[in-house]
Amino acid sequence: MPSALPEGDLAPTDGTLPPQALAEFGSRPFGFYVHVPFCRVRCGYCDFNTYTAEELGGGVSRSSYADQAVAEVRLARRVLGEVDVPVQTVFLGGGTPTLLAPEDLGRMLAAIDDGFGLAPDAEVTTEANPDSVDADSLARLREAGFTRISFGMQSAVPHVLEVLDRTHDPARVPVVVEAARAAGFDQISLDLIYGTPGESAEDWSTTLDAALACAPDHVSAYSLIVEDGTALARRVRRGELPMPDDDDLADKYVQADERFAAAGLGWYEVSNWARDDAARCRHNIGYWQGADWWGIGPGAHSHVGGVRWWNVKHPTAYAARLADGSSPAHAREVLDAGTRDVERVLLEVRLREGIAVDLLARGLETAAVLAPLVADGLVEDRADRIVLTRRGRLLADGVVRSLLP
Numbered sequence: 132m133p134s135a136l137p138e139g140d141l142a143p144t145d146g147t148l149p150p151q152a153l154a155e156f157g158s159r160p161f162g163f164y165v166h167v168p169f170c171r172v173r174c175g176y177c178d179f180n181t182y183t184a185e186e187l188g189g190g191v192s193r194s195s196y197a198d199q200a201v202a203e204v205r206l207a208r209r210v211l212g213e214v215d216v217p218v219q220t221v222f223l224g225g226g227t228p229t230l231l232a233p234e235d236l237g238r239m240l241a242a243i244d245d246g247f248g249l250a251p252d253a254e255v256t257t258e259a260n261p262d263s264v265d266a267d268s269l270a271r272l273r274e275a276g277f278t279r280i281s282f283g284m285q286s287a288v289p290h291v292l293e294v295l296d297r298t299h300d301p302a303r304v305p306v307v308v309e310a311a312r313a314a315g316f317d318q319i320s321l322d323l324i325y326g327t328p329g330e331s332a333e334d335w336s337t338t339l340d341a342a343l344a345c346a347p348d349h350v351s352a353y354s355l356i357v358e359d360g361t362a363l364a365r366r367v368r369r370g371e372l373p374m375p376d377d378d379d380l381a382d383k384y385v386q387a388d389e390r391f392a393a394a395g396l397g398w399y400e401v402s403n404w405a406r407d408d409a410a411r412c413r414h415n416i417g418y419w420q421g422a423d424w425w426g427i428g429p430g431a432h433s434h435v436g437g438v439r440w441w442n443v444k445h446p447t448a449y450a451a452r453l454a455d456g457s458s459p460a461h462a463r464e465v466l467d468a469g470t471r472d473v474e475r476v477l478l479e480v481r482l483r484e485g486i487a488v489d490l491l492a493r494g495l496e497t498a499a500v501l502a503p504l505v506a507d508g509l510v511e512d513r514a515d516r517i518v519l520t521r522r523g524r525l526l527a528d529g530v531v532r533s534l535l536p
Contacts, residue, residue: 139462142440146210146458149465152436156211159422162220162414163207163243165200166428167228167236168446169193171263175296175366176324178358180430180444181226187446195450197235200427201242202453207425208246210458211435217250218243220414220424223257229264229272237275239427244276254279254413258322259307262299266310273314279412280311281320281351287341288334291327294372296362301341308345318410320349325383327355328372335383339390348410350396351403352387354380381525388521399483401524419478421471429459437466476534481527485511485518491534500533 170181221243228236240255249255256279257272264272272280286292287301304321311319321342325335342350355375357364366372388398396404400419405411417424426433429449432441440463443449452459466474472490479486491497501517504510509523509530523530 137441137462137464139441139464142458142460142463144457146206146460148210148435148438152438152465153212153214155436156423157214157216160219160417161216161247162222162417162422162424163204163218164414164424164426164431164433165221165223165228165239166426166431167196167223167225167231168429169196169226169230171227171230172296172298173362175294175362176355176358178361179226182446193231194235196231196446197238199450199453200239203427203459204239204242204246206453206458207427211425215248217248218253219250220254220417221249221256222414225258227260227263228257229259229268233268233271233275236272236277240276249276254318256281256320256412256414258283260299261303261307264307264310266313269307269310269314269316273316278316279318279320280316281322281349282307282311284321284338284342285324286327286330286334287338288330291330291334291338294327294329294363295324304341305345308347318348319345320351320412321345321347323350323352323387324355325352325387326375326380328367328375332382332386335386339387343390343394347396348406349404349412350391352384353402354384384525385521388524397483398524401481401519401527416482419482421475421478433460437471439464439466473535477531480517480519480531480534481524483518485513485516486534488515488517504530504533 166180168181170183173181173183221240223236223239236257243249255277257277258281260283269280282304283297284301284304285295285297287304289301292299292301308319308321323338323342357367357374363372367374391398391404396406398404399411400415403412403415423435424433425435426442429442429446430444432439440460442459443452443461449459475490476486479490488497501510501512504523505512508520509526511518511520517534519527519530
């Protein structure tokens with residue numbers, strides 16, 4: 132949930148959507164993203180819309196947040212009408228959702244179920260820091276209906292975690308993974324970051340060893356990006372830390388991909404690997420395949436029927452809007468057909484299944500574009516689909532540019 136909001140047209144105060152968006156609602160999978168914007172400390176690399184207790188200001192507290200989220204769920208039900216569209220996925224991210232009591236997170240989930248109905252096989256995920264849960268809270272989360280948990284491991288090396296301003300003890304990770312397994316979670320995922328300044332190849336290998344020793348069902352591994360306005364960016368600008376090196380990032384990606392494959396984790400999106408198809412994160416696949424979702428919380432983004440909107444950024448403003456019965460939506464954009472097609476290319480090409488050739492822009496000389504990409508070893512041309520090779524995954528942005536008019 133990036134902290135900077137985009138431009139757009141002002142959203143109506145009651146949250147009303149255009150008729151054409153409502154007409155499309157129900158034709159694609161539907162999910163909820165719930166943004167919990169609280170953190171104990173701010174990580175130096177993080178550009179998400181998060182707040183420590185000292186930064187919140189008046190009118191906002193962790194204890195009242197669940198009530199605000201429930202109020203927005205009820206608003207979503209009013210805006211979307213009475214169309215019966217079961218919720219396929221729910222994802223709680225942040226911030227650190229598990230700073231709230233499991234019962235509060237459960238109330239948010241229950242409001243979604245009461246208002247819309249969870250599909251019988253719904254995937255319900257929460258993110259968690261390793262030091263924000265224990266065996267008891269994990270058992271309570273599972274009892275509340277959460278089926279999947281994603282732990283922010285990032286690294287197993289203390290000096291790397293220190294550069295990232297992560298405060299957990301890496302020895303805590305296998306403890307909470309085992310506790311989540313004992314609690315009965317269907318899927319356990321680990322999030323990793325590679326390319327931190329000062330992280331050696333040996334450090335990254337240590338992290339991969341530690342992650343795989345936990346036998347996760349799913350792993351996400353992201354290269355470190357130095358975002359403007361973060362503490363990490365300021366340290367880089369002052370010369371205290373070097374910028375991540377592109378060649379180093381590529382080497383670490385290849386190392387991770389090889390190690391994950393050897394351990395039985397197959398890639399299904401450029402930065403994500405899963406034990407099998409059932410362990411893929413269905414919520415994120417919805418994003419990549421253009422599904423509909425409602426984003427709950429300050430700064431959260433939503434998409435329904437080609438309309439994308441985003442909420443006011445600060446928790447105080449978010450709480451005030453809901454308190455007076457208004458929509459927390461700040462602005463929105465209505466996507467035309469061309470924009471939606473471009474976004475499909477941008478996102479679907481990142482998936483293991485690739486993208487159908489007939490989804491590329493009309494007028495694009497497909498054969499002339501694909502030939503050099505195949506010759507350079509960037510894509511496989513499977514007659515009707517374009518699939519990235521490992522080299523293509525490393526250069527995915529360049530491949531996308533070639534596939535757009």
